[in-house]
Amino acid sequence: MDPALNRSLVFIGFMGAGKTTAARHAAAILGVNCSDSDEIIEQQTGLTPAQHFESHGEPSFRAAEEAVVLGQLAEPPHLISLGGGALGSAAVIEALSDHTTVLLDVGLDAAWDRIQGSDRPLGRDRAAFEDLYREREAGYRELGDANLSSSDRHVVEAALPSLIALAHGTAGSLRLLWAATSDGGYPVWIGNDALSQAPWPLDESSRRFVITDSNVADLYAGDVPQASGLVEIPAGEQHKTLETAETVWEALVEQQATRADHLVAVGGGVVGDLAGFCAASFQRGIPVVQVPTTLVAQVDSAFGGKTGVDLPQAKNYVGAYHQPAAVIVDPTKLATLPPDEMAAGYAEVVKTALIGGGLLWQRVSSGEAIDEQIIRECARIKIAVVAEDERDGGPRQKLNLGHTVGHAIEAATEYRVLRHGEAISLGLLAALRISDTVELRAEVLALLAAAGLPTSLPDLDVDRVLAAIALDKKRLSGEVPFVCCSEPGEVHYGVPVEPQVVRAAVEELVS
Numbered sequence: 001m002d003p004a005l006n007r008s009l010v011f012i013g014f015m016g017a018g019k020t021t022a023a024r025h026a027a028a029i030l031g032v033n034c035s036d037s038d039e040i041i042e043q044q045t046g047l048t049p050a051q052h053f054e055s056h057g058e059p060s061f062r063a064a065e066e067a068v069v070l071g072q073l074a075e076p077p078h079l080i081s082l083g084g085g086a087l088g089s090a091a092v093i094e095a096l097s098d099h100t101t102v103l104l105d106v107g108l109d110a111a112w113d114r115i116q117g118s119d120r121p122l123g124r125d126r127a128a129f130e131d132l133y134r135e136r137e138a139g140y141r142e143l144g145d146a147n148l149s150s151s152d153r154h155v156v157e158a159a160l161p162s163l164i165a166l167a168h169g170t171a172g173s174l175r176l177l178w179a180a181t182s183d184g185g186y187p188v189w190i191g192n193d194a195l196s197q198a199p200w201p202l203d204e205s206s207r208r209f210v211i212t213d214s215n216v217a218d219l220y221a222g223d224v225p226q227a228s229g230l231v232e233i234p235a236g237e238q239h240k241t242l243e244t245a246e247t248v249w250e251a252l253v254e255q256q257a258t259r260a261d262h263l264v265a266v267g268g269g270v271v272g273d274l275a276g277f278c279a280a281s282f283q284r285g286i287p288v289v290q291v292p293t294t295l296v297a298q299v300d301s302a303f304g305g306k307t308g309v310d311l312p313q314a315k316n317y318v319g320a321y322h323q324p325a326a327v328i329v330d331p332t333k334l335a336t337l338p339p340d341e342m343a344a345g346y347a348e349v350v351k352t353a354l355i356g357g358g359l360l361w362q363r364v365s366s367g368e369a370i371d372e373q374i375i376r377e378c379a380r381i382k383i384a385v386v387a388e389d390e391r392d393g394g395p396r397q398k399l400n401l402g403h404t405v406g407h408a409i410e411a412a413t414e415y416r417v418l419r420h421g422e423a424i425s426l427g428l429l430a431a432l433r434i435s436d437t438v439e440l441r442a443e444v445l446a447l448l449a450a451a452g453l454p455t456s457l458p459d460l461d462v463d464r465v466l467a468a469i470a471l472d473k474k475r476l477s478g479e480v481p482f483v484c485c486s487e488p489g490e491v492h493y494g495v496p497v498e499p500q501v502v503r504a505a506v507e508e509l510v511s
C-alpha cells in the first residue's frame with residue numbers, strides 16, 4: 001500500500017460515529033498527519049464545541065468551524081476528521097470535491113450510544129438527536145465517496161487499501177461501500193464501467209476463472225480483465241443444483257485451476273450462489289469475486305456470503321457461508337436484462353425498502369424508477385444487516401421478509417413456474433397479511449402489480465406450499481418463525497405464527 005496521498009481522506013459522519021478515532025488509526029498505519037476540526041477549534045478558542053455553543057451560540061461556532069475546515073482542506077493531503085455539522089457549509093462542500101470523503105455510517109443507535117450523557121447539547125435529548133440524524137443522513141450518504149458501516153479498528157484497517165485507491169484516483173468515478181465482516185470485510189465497488197475501473201482485490205499471481213451462464217456469457221464474460229479460464233453453466237434456477245456444481249468443479253480441474261486461484265461469478269443470483277458454493281468447496285475454499293448482472297443480484301444476492309444450491313425438496317438446502325473477496329456492481333449491465341427479470345428484482349427492492357424504511361421506502365413507494373442511487377441504498381442496507389449478524393443467528397433473518405412463503409412456493413412449483421423474485425412478490429404479500437398490516441399490504445400490492453409482478457397464483461397448491469414451509473430450513477422444533485413487518489423500517493424476526501394464520505395468508509394468494 002502506497003501511503004503517499006494525492007488527495008486528503010476526509011472522515012465525515014454524524015456525531016458519535018467515531019470519525020476521530022478512525023482517522024487517527026488510519027493515519028497511524030499510513031504514517032501521515034491527521035487533523036481534527038473540533039480539536040483545532042478548541043485549541044484556537046480554548047472552548048470545547050459544547051462550551052462554544054453555549055457561550056457564543058451555534059452561528060458563531062459554525063463560522064469558526066467553516067474557517068478551520070477550509071484551512072484543513074487547503075493543506076497538503078493528509079487524514080482529516082470533520083465535526084458532524086461542518087457539511088452545513090456550501091463552501092466546505094465545494095472544497096470537499098477535491099478530496100476523498102469517507103462516511104462513517106454506523107447507524108443511529110450506535111451513534112446515540114456513544115453520545116448520550118456527554119456534554120454535547122444533543123447528548124441529552126434522544127428525540128432531537130434522531131431528528132437531526134434523519135435530516136442529515138441522506139446528504140451524508142450522497143457526499144460519501146466511501147461508506148463504512150463500522151469504525152472498528154480492524155474494519156478501518158481492512159478498508160484502508162480501498163480508501164487509498166479512491167484517494168489516488170485509481171478507482172475512477174466508482175463509489176465504495178465497505179462490507180464489514182468478522183475478518184475485516186470486503187469492498188463493494190459501484191458505478192458505470194465498474195469492471196474496468198475497480199481495483200482488483202487479489203494480486204496477479206491468483207488467476208481468474210470466470211463462471212457465468214449461457215445468457216450472460218456473450219454479453220459480459222469478456223469484460224473481466226485478464227481472465228485465465230471460463231466455465232459456462234446453463235441459465236436458469238433449475239440448474240442451481242449439485243449436478244451443475246460438479247460440472248463446474250470438473251471444468252476447473254480440467255482448466256488446471258489451483259487453490260491459489262479464484263473464481264469470478266458474472267451473472268444473476270443463480271450464477272452467484274452456485275459459483276460462490278463452488279468457490280467455498282473447491283480445494284476446500286478459494287476466493288470468489290461477485291459481478292452481479294441482474295437487479296436481484298445487484299440489490300441483494302451478491303452480498304452477504306450465502307452460497308448454495310437447491311435440492312428437489314427445498315431451495316438453498318445445501319450450501320456454505322463464503323464471503324466474497326469483492327463485489328463489483330455496474331448498473332449499466334441491467335440495460336440488457338429482460339423486463340420480466342427487472343420486475344423480479346423489483347420485488348427484492350420493495351423487500352429491502354420495507355426493511356430499511358426511511359428515504360428508500362419514500363422513493364420506492366412513490367413509484368420512482370430504479371437508478372444507481374436506489375441500487376446503492378439497497379446494497380448498503382443489506383450489508384449493514386449482515387454486518388450485525390453474519391451467520392443468520394438473529395437480525396439477519398430480517399432479510400428473509402417474504403422468503404418463507406416465497407421459497408415454499410418456488411419448491412412447491414418445482415422452480416419452473418415463477419422466477420425467484422416473482423415468488424418473493426407473493427411471499428411479501430403473505431408476510432404482510434401475517435403481519436396484519438392491511439394498508440401497507442394494499443400499498444405494496446399496488447407497487448408489485450404496477451411492476452408487472454404476480455399478486456396471486458390461481459393454480460397454487462396450498463397444501464404443497466404449507467408442506468414446503470414446514471421443511472423450511474429455519475424450522476426450529478416444529479415451528480417456523482416468521483419475519484413480520486409492522487411498518488416500513490420496523491421488521492421483526494422469529495415471530496411465532498399460528499398455522500391457521502399461515503394457511504389463510506397462502507390461501508389468499510390463490511384467489
Ligand SMILES: NC(=O)c1ccc[n+]([C@@H]2O[C@H](COP(=O)([O-])OP(=O)(O)OC[C@H]3O[C@@H](n4cnc5c(N)ncnc54)[C@H](O)[C@@H]3O)[C@@H](O)[C@H]2O)c1
Pocket residue numbers: 213214215216219235236237240267268269270271273293294295296297300301302303304305306307316333334335336337338341344345419420421
Ligand atoms: N445468496 C443470497 O443471499 C440470495 C439472495 C436473493 C436471491 N438469491 C438467489 O438468487 C437467485 C435468483 O437470482 P436472479 O433473479 O438474478 O436469477 P438468474 O441468475 O436466474 O438470472 C435471471 C435471468 O437473467 C439472465 N441474465 C442475467 N444477467 C443478465 C443481463 N445483464 N442481461 C440479460 N440477461 C441476464 C440470466 O441468464 C437468467 O436467465 C435464486 O436462486 C435465489 O435463491 C440468493
